[in-house]
Amino acid sequence: MDTIASIFSFITTPVSWVIVQFHSVYGAIFGPDTGWAWGLSIVSLVILIRICLIPLFVKQIKATRAMQTLQPEMKKIQERYKNDKQRQSEEMMKLYKETGTNPLSSCLPILAQSPFFFALYHVLNSIASNDTIGVINTRLLESAQKAHIFGAPLAAKFTDGDAKVQALGSSITDVRVVTAIMIVLMSFSQFYTQRQLMTKNVDTTVKTPFMQQQKMLMYVFPIMFAVFGINFPVGVLVYWLTTNVWTMGQQMYVIHNNPTPGSKAQASYLERLHKRVTQHEKTRGRGEKAIVKAIVAKGRDRNDFERKFINGLSKAGLAAQADGTVVKSEASTVVETEDGTPATGGAVPKRQQPKRQSKSQRQSGTAHGGPKAADESAPKTSLSKSDEPEDAKPGPKPAGGKSASGGTRSKAQSGQRKGPQRPKSPSKK
Secondary structure (H helix, E strand, O other), X not given: OHHHHHHOHHHHXXXXXXXXXXXXXXXXXXXXXXXXXXXXXXXXXXXHHHHHOHHXXXXXXXXXXXXXXXXXXXXXHHHHOOOOHHHHHHHHHHHHHHHOXXXXXXXXXXXXXXXXXXXXXXXXXXXXXXXXXXXXXXXXXXXXXXXXXXXXXXXXXXXXXXXXXXXXXXXXXHHHHHHHHHHHHHHHHHHHHHHHHHHHXXXXXXXXXXXXXXXXXXXXHHHHHHHHHOOOOHHHHHHHHHHHHHHHHHHHHHHHHOOOOOOHHHHHHHXXXXXXXXXXXXXXXXXXXXXXXXXXXXXXXXXXXXXXXXXXXXXXXXXXXXXXXXXXXXXXXXXXXXXXXXXXXXXXXOOOOOOOOOHHXXXXXXXXXXXXXXXXXXXXXXXXXXXXXXHHOOOOOOHHHEOOOOOEOOHHHHHOOOOOOOOXXXXXX
């Protein structure tokens, strides 16, 4: 860890200068040698760095969602070129270029924060070694060594021996209790941040390997923090615990106000948005307008939660516009079906299935004017066989060419033939 921290020693002077400036402010309030003055200086350093990293955090969110969208296409490429790794990587790079995504964008906040983290570690390690560093002179060095956070020196570690801890003016019990509690809180905050990302802000309709990776990281990161945390000074634990709490709060804000499409968080957000819009009959603020505008622009590609939101507005007599606004709709209510096609009438029509009847009901219905009786009582068309005269019905012929009724068939009747007749040849008479 000391070797890695020395690599970022070029930034130790700016980091130490920021800490000293905050210390001069808090020292005037709590006293220059107190743990509150030095501890709040480190916390203020974290807040300042994280505020500067907000644009990178926004890029991280966009990159993460873009990668979630591309997971099905990436899986197809991997299956198609599983025996050709070079072609697979070329197709991946082509996909990233066409969609404008960058896999490293999701790691930008961590990468950008790492130099400050290792620089602070280098500063605190120098304080523990009684060495001046950056703008921290001998007077400030003595003040920092006297500072204790809940009884633990600012530069003490969990793995320090009893002699080193006593030299810093504390006991090994206080140091290990304080560092153990901070390590547990640091690991728990990291686990909770990753868990709420997995359970609330992930599109559950698409099962991709990305979800399995996130689930694995949810358990790996807390273990890593617990292992490395025992080698961190108390001041670094304060830094890392503060940045984890900031990340957790920042993640909760994003999930609450700008959730991932298709996630449980989006379903909850659209329910709240529907109540506000129907109550005020308009969208308020640029955030709400941007969400409604994005939903309208999707058209038939809306997910179930977004389709339910649009249908709810239609039933309330409102219509979402392309610019994100909502206006009253005087036209008939239009409701989208599951495939995204509109169905008027306020609800999706359902097919009515005929009721099944028992055998006794069918028999009784036939005997008392049921379906069969109704068919018999219906008027018969002229093409039915019953319309034919009795003489035309086939039957046994009696001798003498008389019909069964005793009459003689006429020549016209006897000359009739069923079906089309062949015309006579003109050569024959």
